[in-house]
Amino acid sequence: MTVRFDGRVAVVTGAGRGIGRAYANLLASRGAQVVVNDVDAEPAATAAQEIVAAGGAAIADSNDVAVASGAGALVRTAVERFGRLDALINNAGNIRWAGMPDVDEANLATHLAVHLGGSFNTTRAAWPHMVDRGYGRVVMTTSSGVFGLPNNTSYATAKGAIIGLARSLATAGADHGIKVNLIAPGAFTRMAGRGDEPPGMSPDLVAPMAAFLAHEDCPVTGEIYAAGFGRFARMFIAQTEGYVASDPTIEDVAEHWKAINDESGYYVPADLTAWSDFFMRHLNAKD
Secondary structure (H helix, E strand, O other): OOOOOOOOOEEEOOOOOOOEEEEEEEHHHHHEEEEEEOOOOOOOHHHHHEEEEEEEEEEEEOOOOOOOOHHHHHHHHHHHHHOOEEEEEOOOOOOOOOOOOOOOOOHHHHHHHHHHHHHHHHHHHHHHHHHHHHHHHEEEEEEEHOOOOOOOOHHHHHHHHHHHHHHHHHHHHHHHHEEEEEEEEEOOOOOOOOOOOOOOHHHHHOOOHHHHOOOOOOOOOOOOOEEEEEEEEEEEEOEEEOOOOOOOHHOOOOOHHHHHHOOOOOOOOOOOHHHHHOOOOHHHHHO
């Protein structure tokens, strides 16, 4: 099977360089009409020009998705130029390393504005178009950074918040043909470091996963996938079977700590309702 995007229109944010540029190039090479968005106008224009020179269809856009007006203008550009919007890949991001106690409110605010605010703003602007057509694919960008480092406090916070955003939107989009998934990319980029690209760390090795999540054949919604270095894997939020007590004490928690943390038989809830049914099912158990 050859995966194509003929007739589809995709918006990729943060696409002037690195991972986003790899996404835009791959989508265009498979037939998509692509809006290459980057707040830095020059690399966005260069990326779009290279796609066109290779025989693809692309335009550049330099609106700032961290503000609602910029995200709205980006979506309008896509619809006015290409007549529709099928896929949105929210890739724009930033990182300013800092940890406690040195990290300040400004550091947190800039991460939330770009990562979380940018993803929220663009998706909110695109949503009515997707609902009207009964179809849409949204790819959010989280990160393995959510597992934590001492000095990535704000970055990890923003990337964790995006998981909650995507999971909520996945439930909202289910009745409208809209699927929302997340990618946790790993590659050597300008954000990741300086110097020559190490072997096996090209952004091109991430792009196939993002493209599949943006394709009509994507079979899932609300899921998280790690991609990079030649490996693709599902990441997920799960819950253990746990321990049940009718009148628990602090001592009960301490004594049953092993059972509470036992990972055998863990459960991966699809949404809040599924989690509630699982977590509280003992309340409805028959004697």
